[in-house]
Amino acid sequence: MSIDGCGAPTQGAPLPAGVDLAKETVITGVVRADGSPVPGAYVRLLDSTGEFTAEVVTSQGGEFRFFAAPGTWTLRALSRAGNGDATVAADRGLNEVAVFVTA
Amino acid sequence: MSRESVLVTPDWAEKNIDADKVVFVEVDEDTTAYDGGHIPGAVKIDWRTELQDPVRRDFVNKQQFEALLSSKGIANDDLVVLYGGNNNWFAAYAYWYFKLYGHEQLRLLDGGRKKWELDGRPYSTEVPERPATNYTAKDQDLSIRAFRDDAVAAIGSHNLVDVRSPDEYAGRLSAPAHLPQEQAQRNGHIPTAISVPWSKAANEDGTFKSNEELKALYAAAGIDESKPTVAYCRIGERSSHSWFALHELLGYSDVRNYDGSWTEYGSLVGVPIALGDEPGEA
Numbered sequence: 001m002s003i004d005g006c007g008a009p010t011q012g013a014p015l016p017a018g019v020d021l022a023k024e025t026v027i028t029g030v031v032r033a034d035g036s037p038v039p040g041a042y043v044r045l046l047d048s049t050g051e052f053t054a055e056v057v058t059s060q061g062g063e064f065r066f067f068a069a070p071g072t073w074t075l076r077a078l079s080r081a082g083n084g085d086a087t088v089a090a091d092r093g094l095n096e097v098a099v100f101v102t103a
Numbered sequence: 104m105s106r107e108s109v110l111v112t113p114d115w116a117e118k119n120i121d122a123d124k125v126v127f128v129e130v131d132e133d134t135t136a137y138d139g140g141h142i143p144g145a146v147k148i149d150w151r152t153e154l155q156d157p158v159r160r161d162f163v164n165k166q167q168f169e170a171l172l173s174s175k176g177i178a179n180d181d182l183v184v185l186y187g188g189n190n191n192w193f194a195a196y197a198y199w200y201f202k203l204y205g206h207e208q209l210r211l212l213d214g215g216r217k218k219w220e221l222d223g224r225p226y227s228t229e230v231p232e233r234p235a236t237n238y239t240a241k242d243q244d245l246s247i248r249a250f251r252d253d254a255v256a257a258i259g260s261h262n263l264v265d266v267r268s269p270d271e272y273a274g275r276l277s278a279p280a281h282l283p284q285e286q287a288q289r290n291g292h293i294p295t296a297i298s299v300p301w302s303k304a305a306n307e308d309g310t311f312k313s314n315e316e317l318k319a320l321y322a323a324a325g326i327d328e329s330k331p332t333v334a335y336c337r338i339g340e341r342s343s344h345s346w347f348a349l350h351e352l353l354g355y356s357d358v359r360n361y362d363g364s365w366t367e368y369g370s371l372v373g374v375p376i377a378l379g380d381e382p383g384e385a
Contacts, residue, residue, distance in 0.1 A: 019283055027280075042217050044307075045280050052302030053268045054280035055189065057133075066280040069270065078307065080223060 013065035021093050027073060028065040029097040030058075033081035037062025038101060041079035048072045064099075075099050109351040110311065111184055111210045117224055120144055124181050126233075127212075130197040131187040132340070136216065140226030142186065146175050146233065150193050150340075154200060162362075168204050168240045176233025179206075186212035186219070189340075190302075190309040196343040198351075199360055203248060205241030211347060217309040247350065249333045249359035251367055254293060255374055259385025262332040263296035264324075266345040267365065271337065272298040274378045277369075278337060288369030291376040293335070294383040299324045301341040304348040317348050328355060335361035335368070 013028050015021075031041040043064040045053045048071060056064050064075075070092055076085040082103035088095055111119075119125050120143050127145035129137045137147040148154065153171055156163055163171065177183060183206060187194035191211060198211050212219070219226075249257075257263050270276040274290035292298070303320055305311055312320070326332065332349060334342040339362030350358040361368075368374065377383025 016283070024284060040220060042221075047268065047270055049269070051269050051300055053270060053276070054282075056281045057136075057188065067278075067283050068280045069275055069284070076307075078217075078221060080221060 013059060013063035015065075019067075023092070025068045025070050025090050025092050025095065026065060027068050027075070027088060027090050027095045027097060028063065029075075029099060030062045031064065031077045031079065031084075031099045031101060032062060033079070033101045033103075038077075038079050038081050041077045041081070041101065043099065044076045044078075046074040046076055050074065077101050106314065106352060109210060109347070110213050112213055113219055113222055113224060116142065116184060116186075116212050116219075119184075124178075125184060126175075126177050126181045127184045127186065128175075128177070128197065129187055129216075130185060130193045131216070132189050132193050136188050138228070140228055142219065143225060143227040143229070144231050145186075146177075146231060148175065148197060150196060154197070160367075162200065162203075162243075165204065165240045165242060169238050172206075172238035172240070173236050176236055177238060178236040179239055180208065182208040182210065184210045184212055186215045188216045190217060190305055190344070191215035192301075192340040192344055195347045196340040199247065199343040199346055203243050205244060211351075213311060214309040221308055246357070247346070247359055249335075249361035251361075251363050251371060253359065254333055254335065254361050254363070254368055257331075257333045258293060258375070259295045260330075262326045262330050263293055264326065264332060264334045264342075264345060264349075265292045265296040265298050265336070266301040266334055266342050267292075267298075267336045268300055268302075269298060269380065271365070272296075272300075273380050286366075286369075288366055289376055290369065291378045292365075292383075293368060294375045294377040295385050296335075296377075297324050297326070297382055298380070299326075299345065301336065301344045304345055311348060311352060314352055317353055321349065321353070331357035331359070333359050333361050335364040337365045338362070339364045 041058040082101040084101035088097040185194040277286040336342040346360040
């Protein structure tokens, strides 16, 4: 249960062409276990009440990406390497957040 | 209706991978998921290119559906087990779609790809070759499909169930948050529709909640069992999931899925729309 509060920004999933970051609130990042990216993790975006909003599967590099709205969100990851979550206060534009999972 | 007659467990599925007259069919939003690995022997159906008319916004017709299933090697008396990603959204949609055309032996794999993967069960990249069949479909069973006029007529009289996320219901988002948000339609929900997000019917691992939990969920949300029910979401796939819970698991008799859903309703000229977290007035 942690967010990346220091160090280099996490590398999120690349954005599709045509996405306008002046309008979209993108939440992106990498799921890691013991420092290594976790591909194939199931990441859910939960709203401020804890309700499901969306779910994606992480890429080979452990990356996930959501198109949300400004506000507080929770990321919840399930994987064979374990589960974990992180919260993010997102604004319009690109919001990067790391999620760590432990067994 | 017994749960076993509509839903199979991953254990059952793994034991029946090679069973005669059982066909696993994968249907995903991400139509490339199958190519990276699927349940051994499973065939793929692409909901976008194979289940939709290529020109008009509608389903393929009876003859096209017959041709599709024949080419996939699915026979009328095969037991079809549907599964997929996104907590079975599109597999549930295909289940409802197969029902619409009268397929009889139909099951959904509980938990879909997610549970299968979290359990560490086997995948294959081999694409099976099934000999073509001569599949015969029935006319669409319109008792489980709602159209836009049905949705408008249901305002204030039937149970209208909006199964999208609370933010989509209220109008703060226009699509699920894994998709870009700029859309042509107006945001909001159909007035008097109650919000019961599809996810409340499922556990975190993608399996359905127990019938007792589902009953309590829909009763607490205010669904009146004695009234007909119309469920909708954005394009009809999440509402297929809730349709499955209401009609197939709980056995509520008159439940229709409005497949036009918000992408149609939110684009209609002149229909009422409610904004915010409350159902609104008829």
